[in-house]
Amino acid sequence: MYLYNNDDQQLVDERVEQYRDQTNRFLAGTLPEDEFLALRLMNGLYVQRQAPMLRVAIPYGLMSSVQMRKLAQISRKYDRNYGHFTTRTNIQFNWPKLEEVPDILAELATVQMHAIQTSGNCIRNTTTDPYSGVYKGETADPRPYCEIIRQWSTMHPEFAYLPRKFKIAVTAGPEDRAASQVHDIGLHLIKNEAGEIGFEVIVGGGLGRTPIIGKVIKEFLPEEHLRSYLDAVLRVYNLNGRRDNKYKARIKILVKAFGAEKMAALVEEEWLNFTKDSDLLLTNTEIEKFKGYFSPADYDTQAANNIDLTADFAKSDTFEAWYKRNTVEHKIDGYRIVVISLKPHLLPPGDVTDLQMDVIADLADQYSFGEIRSTHDQNLVFADVKISELYRLWEGLTEANLARANIDTLTDMIVCPGYEFCALANAETLPIAEQINAKFDDLDYLYDLGDIQVNMSGCLNACGHHHVADIGILGVERQGESYYQFTLGGSSKSDAAIGKTIGKAVASTEVATTIEKILHVFVENRVEDESFREVIKRIGLLPFKEFVYAASH
Amino acid sequence: MPLLINGKLCDDSWVSLSAEDCAADAQAAVKKARSTNQPVIYPIAAYLENREQLSNNAAITGLFITGDDDWSEVKDLFDEVSLIAIEFPILRDGRGYSIARDITRRGFGGEVRAVGDVAHDRLDSMLRSGFNALMVSEDRFSDDTFKALTEMTVNYQPTHLR
Numbered sequence: 172m173y174l175y176n177n178d179d180q181q182l183v184d185e186r187v188e189q190y191r192d193q194t195n196r197f198l199a200g201t202l203p204e205d206e207f208l209a210l211r212l213m214n215g216l217y218v219q220r221q222a223p224m225l226r227v228a229i230p231y232g233l234m235s236s237v238q239m240r241k242l243a244q245i246s247r248k249y250d251r252n253y254g255h256f257t258t259r260t261n262i263q264f265n266w267p268k269l270e271e272v273p274d275i276l277a278e279l280a281t282v283q284m285h286a287i288q289t290s291g292n293c294i295r296n297t298t299t300d301p302y303s304g305v306y307k308g309e310t311a312d313p314r315p316y317c318e319i320i321r322q323w324s325t326m327h328p329e330f331a332y333l334p335r336k337f338k339i340a341v342t343a344g345p346e347d348r349a350a351s352q353v354h355d356i357g358l359h360l361i362k363n364e365a366g367e368i369g370f371e372v373i374v375g376g377g378l379g380r381t382p383i384i385g386k387v388i389k390e391f392l393p394e395e396h397l398r399s400y401l402d403a404v405l406r407v408y409n410l411n412g413r414r415d416n417k418y419k420a421r422i423k424i425l426v427k428a429f430g431a432e433k434m435a436a437l438v439e440e441e442w443l444n445f446t447k448d449s450d451l452l453l454t455n456t457e458i459e460k461f462k463g464y465f466s467p468a469d470y471d472t473q474a475a476n477n478i479d480l481t482a483d484f485a486k487s488d489t490f491e492a493w494y495k496r497n498t499v500e501h502k503i504d505g506y507r508i509v510v511i512s513l514k515p516h517l518l519p520p521g522d523v524t525d526l527q528m529d530v531i532a533d534l535a536d537q538y539s540f541g542e543i544r545s546t547h548d549q550n551l552v553f554a555d556v557k558i559s560e561l562y563r564l565w566e567g568l569t570e571a572n573l574a575r576a577n578i579d580t581l582t583d584m585i586v587c588p589g590y591e592f593c594a595l596a597n598a599e600t601l602p603i604a605e606q607i608n609a610k611f612d613d614l615d616y617l618y619d620l621g622d623i624q625v626n627m628s629g630c631l632n633a634c635g636h637h638h639v640a641d642i643g644i645l646g647v648e649r650q651g652e653s654y655y656q657f658t659l660g661g662s663s664k665s666d667a668a669i670g671k672t673i674g675k676a677v678a679s680t681e682v683a684t685t686i687e688k689i690l691h692v693f694v695e696n697r698v699e700d701e702s703f704r705e706v707i708k709r710i711g712l713l714p715f716k717e718f719v720y721a722a723s724h
Numbered sequence: 725m726p727l728l729i730n731g732k733l734c735d736d737s738w739v740s741l742s743a744e745d746c747a748a749d750a751q752a753a754v755k756k757a758r759s760t761n762q763p764v765i766y767p768i769a770a771y772l773e774n775r776e777q778l779s780n781n782a783a784i785t786g787l788f789i790t791g792d793d794d795w796s797e798v799k800d801l802f803d804e805v806s807l808i809a810i811e812f813p814i815l816r817d818g819r820g821y822s823i824a825r826d827i828t829r830r831g832f833g834g835e836v837r838a839v840g841d842v843a844h845d846r847l848d849s850m851l852r853s854g855f856n857a858l859m860v861s862e863d864r865f866s867d868d869t870f871k872a873l874t875e876m877t878v879n880y881q882p883t884h885l886r
Contacts, residue, residue, distance in 0.1 A: 182878045189875045193845065201866070202844075206815055210845055292816065322880040328852035329825055332818025409822045410791075445829060450882040 172233050172542060173318050173464045175283045182326070183280045186287060190214050191273035198270065213293055213331065215261075215286030216272055219594045225264045225272055226289040227279060231299045231317035231341075232260030232545040234284075236532035239543055241282040243528035249275050254528070256513060256521045258350075258585060258636060259296050259338070260545040261289055265592055287325060292333045292420075294324035294405070298340045300348045301546040304465060305554045307502045309343035310360040311368050315461035316397055317341050319453065323398045330405050334412035335420035337405070341370075349547050350663035352376050352385050353639055355422045356404060361391065369393045374404060374434060375426030378633040382669045383423045386431035388438060394458060396442075399451035403442035407434070468540045468555045474505025475558075483562045490565050492614065493576040498561065507558055509539070511551040511568060512575040512583065517608050519601050520586040521549035530571040538564045547663075548585050548624075550578065580617040581625055581686075582608055585636050589629035589646065590653075596629030598646025598653035603627060603682050610683035620690060623703045624662075639663035641703045642689060643670045644682065653679045659689070659715055660707045673716045688719045726865040728847070728858040729835075731873050736859075738786055738807065740765040754778065765809050768793050771801070779804040786835075791819035799830045808832060810855070812840035821853040828854035847872040852881065 175183070193210050196202035202210075215226035227242070234242075242262060246254050249271055250264040257263060267275060279285055288295055297320045304312040320339060324330070330337070340351040343360040351357030357373035370392045376385025392400050404422075411429075413419045426434045484491040499508040511531065514520045523531070531551065535543050538560050539553035546552055556564055568574035577583050584607070587593065589600030604627065611617060627644040628635035637643030643658035654676035661670025677685050692715050693703050701709075727736045741764055745753045754774045757764045765786035771778055778785055779801075786807030789795045798808070808827060810820045824836050837857040838850045843864035850858060851873070860869060 178878045182876070182880070185876050185878070192871070192875070196844075196868075201868075206843070206845070209815060292818075325880050326876070327881055328849035328879075329821040330818070331849055332816055332821070406822050406825070410819055414791075414817060414819075 172235060173230075173314075180280075180283070183283070183285050183287075186214075186285065186326070187273060187276045187280050190276060194270065194273050209291065209332075211269075211272075213288060213291035214272075214276070215289035216267075216269070217290060217594070218269075219265070219592055220590075221592070222266045223269050223272070224592070225267045225275060225286060226257070227262050227264070227284060227286050228289045228296050229260050229262060229284075229545050230321045231297055231303075231314055232301055232547075233314065234543050234545070235282075236535045236541040236543065238282045238284055239528050239532040239535070241278065241284070243525040243532070245275055245278060246525045246528070252525045253522055255519070255588065256523065256545050256549050256551070258547055258549065258634065259289075260298050260301075260547065261296055262545070263588075265588075290336075291331075292335050292337075293331050294327065294333075294337045294339065296338075297321055297324070298338075298349050298354075298547060300342050300346075301544045301552045302348065302499065302508055302554065303343065304467070305501055305503075305506075305508055307500065308345060310362055311343055312462070312465055313341040313343045313358075313360055314465045315458070316358070316360070316370075316394070318461055318464065319397060319458075320401065323401065323451075327405075330409060333405070333409055334414050335417060335422075337408070337422065339401070345665065347663070347665045347667070350636065350639060350667075352667035353378055353382070353636075353663060354385065356401065357385050358397075363391050367393060370397065372400065372404075375423040375431070376667075377421050377423040378636055378638050379421070380418055380631045380633075381421075381423065381427075382633070382638040383427065384667050384669065385423075386426060386434075388431055388435035395453045395455070396447060398453060399446040399449060400438070400442055402446045402451050403438050406446075407437045407441055411437070470503050470506065470555070471557065474503070476505070478505065478558045480558065480561075486562070489569075489576070490562060492618070493565055493574055494561065496576040496580070496618070497574070497578045498556075501555070503555075505558055507556055507561060509553040509556045509561070509564065510546070510578045511553065511573050512577055513550050513573075514577055514583050515572050515575050516582075516612060517605050518572075519588075520584055520604055523551075527571050527573060530567065531573070534564060534567050537567075548583065550583070576614065577617060579622045579624070580614075581611050581620060581623045581690075582617060583624075585624075585626040585640070587628050587635035593629065593634075595632055596646070597648035598629045598655070599679070600627050600629045600635065600646060603644070603646070603655065603679065606680075606683045607686060610687065620693070621700065621702050625686070626661075636663060637661075638669050639667065640670060641707070642686060645676075647676055649676075655679065655682050655685075657685060657689070657719070659712055660704075662704060666704075671712055673712055674720045685719060689715055692718045725862045726860045726869075727837075728860060728869075728873075729856065731870065734857075738763045738765050740788060740809070741767065741770065743767050743770075746770045750774070763807070765807060768795060768798065771805075775801075775804075782806045782834075786837075788839075789823060791817060791823065795823065795827075798827060799832075802827075802830070802832045802834075805834065807835040807837060807857075809837040809839045809859075812838060812842055812846075815841050815843075815846070821849060824850070824854035844869050844872045848876055852879065 197207040340349040353376040359371040372389035373385035544552040626640035639661040656676040658670030763784040
């Protein structure tokens with residue numbers, strides 16, 4: 172992974188002291204509150220319903236065991252012994268003290284971490300496919316490009332006060348595991364006819380109040396122009412994006428107003444005239460240098476020998492189920508990608524305790540070259556595990572309640588923290604997730620249903636990505652009561668689609684039974700092994716609407 | 725108001741003609757401002773309306789631009805002015821950074837002055853975006869302000885411009 176050089180370290184250290192000074196000036200009363208608000212947000216610090224919340228950046232979801240242990244330590248020393256992984260692959264602490272945040276940042280800096288630009292109207296953490304570099308069929312490893320973007324966007328002097336927040340995702344196809352088409356910019360690594368590497372550039376996707384799938388504005392951008400082109404897009408946005416209404420300020424609204432063609436033309440003009448051949452142009456040497464930071468792990472060439480999974484399966488059905496659900500084919504023979512479920516039974520999705528973090532760090536050292544990745548759907552990944560060591564890893568994970576074999580099933584939900592933890596939320600989400608977990612606790616039934624994405628948000632801001640789930644759930648508040656509205660048919664994958672509402676919101680007690688009804692229609696209409704998504708595409712929403720809202724059954 | 729140039733407090737020899745000054749009779753206001761040798765900063769709209777009268781003495785002519793102005797043709801005026809002031813109406817309006825970047829890279833070599841909501845925590849970004857003069861808000865200025873210029877000594881962005 173990328174390791175800081177002296178300049179990287181100095182930047183982060185100076186940023187800690189800069190933020191400490193900002194905090195001190197605020198506490199001394201010389202920095203106005205509304206100004207400190209903007210500054211603390213740019214350093215990941217929110218003030219929520221019960222306490223401040225600090226969001227720590229995990230650039231493109233990649234961290235080391237050393238960093239994971241530090242996160243565990245921080246949660247013990249400054250928080251309440253747990254952290255929460257987000258859809259931006261960052262981690263949040265829910266109970267830090269505002270005065271102690273500079274000390275937390277200083278501790279993070281000792282392991283090359285920070286909270287820079289994890290909130291605020293600036294360029295946020297760049298995300299990517301959690302299987303980058305290790306799955307068969309990717310065009311190229313996206314991580315070197317993510318690191319290039321990280322450096323370019325970190326404390327960019329022009330883009331700290333954008334009209335609104337700005338999120339970039341990079342994938343290398345053919346499957347999209349980073350929801351790239353609902354990002355402000357989605358970058359798809361592709362090859363042109365000459366076999367050269369470049370990007371298809373998509374802009375103006377997003378969720379929130381106005382969910383939109385992004386539009387292609389550049390079919391092939393040669394890799395050396397990554398930085399110069401992004402710089403041009405951001406400048407066009409910074410100068411033209413709306414600033415009169417924060418709900419209309421994202422780049423998606425600008426792209427919608429201009430149309431993709433005009434947006435593409437404005438960016439092209441800026442790019443050709445100014446940035447294309449500026450010092451933002453990447454040299455081949457630079458690109459190779461960045462690629463060098465992400466060279467393949469030191470794989471065991473004998474790993475494919477001495478594998479006896481049949482014997483391991485014979486020892487435990489649960490292991491076999493976990494192997495099938497929670498591990499993925501690796502590009503190197505003898506290895507698997509392992510997904511660690513952060514969706515245990517009846518506990519908040521995405522949460523990890525300090526003890527679990529320590530266990531994860533130890534297991535990563537033992538079984539996966541000391542590296543851990545966080546995913547868009549709030550799980551963790553060990554990217555390089557020997558098949559022959561899977562059983563022992565599974566035992567270790569099981570002991571720490573991290574081996575629930577439910578990846579991509581109904582209970583592998585993306586859920587925002589909801590009313591309890593977020594000042595914006597209108598409705599609770601965590602008790603509803605628990606209700607769903609309690610109702611669907613039979614894993615065999617979940618396996619039979621196949622891949623189903625359920626996402627839940629506690630308000631229109633859609634942090635739980637409910638628009639792009641097979642089954643999306645949106646909490647709304649009416650006269651002091653929480654109700655839940657269902658959308659069906661959304662997807663954040665390569666066939667990205669915004670789900671459609673099926674009818675009026677249901678009471679909080681009826682969420683799980685409503686899902687049961689939806690599943691009933693799915694199972695009744697399913698042909699052979701069709702997935703939920705395939706059935707929706709084939710029969711549409713009407714049968715679901717009719718059954719869910721029928722007078723009685 | 726405190727004016728910082730090259731990290732030092734400087735006297736400000738310029739006066740500004742505001743949009744309000746020009747509201748009733750722009751031509752008269754401009755004429756009056758021009759009647760002495762005092763350097764004056766004119767709102768870009770007022771300047772363009774009276775360009776013929778004002779374009780002959782760059783040393784005493786400056787422009788005032790806001791993000792809402794149409795400043796697309798400002799590059800044609802570079803030889804006619806020696807100062808361009810760019811307004812930050814509120815902290816959250818970051819258009820000024822990109823405007824400064826744009827005019828400097830197009831070759832404007834005079835004073836690029838940040839005015840409006842200009843304070844400590846934005847000064848470094850302003851300098852790195854192309855400003856070379858910072859008009860700090862009076863109530864936000866203290867000895868502490870100078871620290872802002874040295875807080876960050878490294879950055880990832882190529883040092884463009886000056």
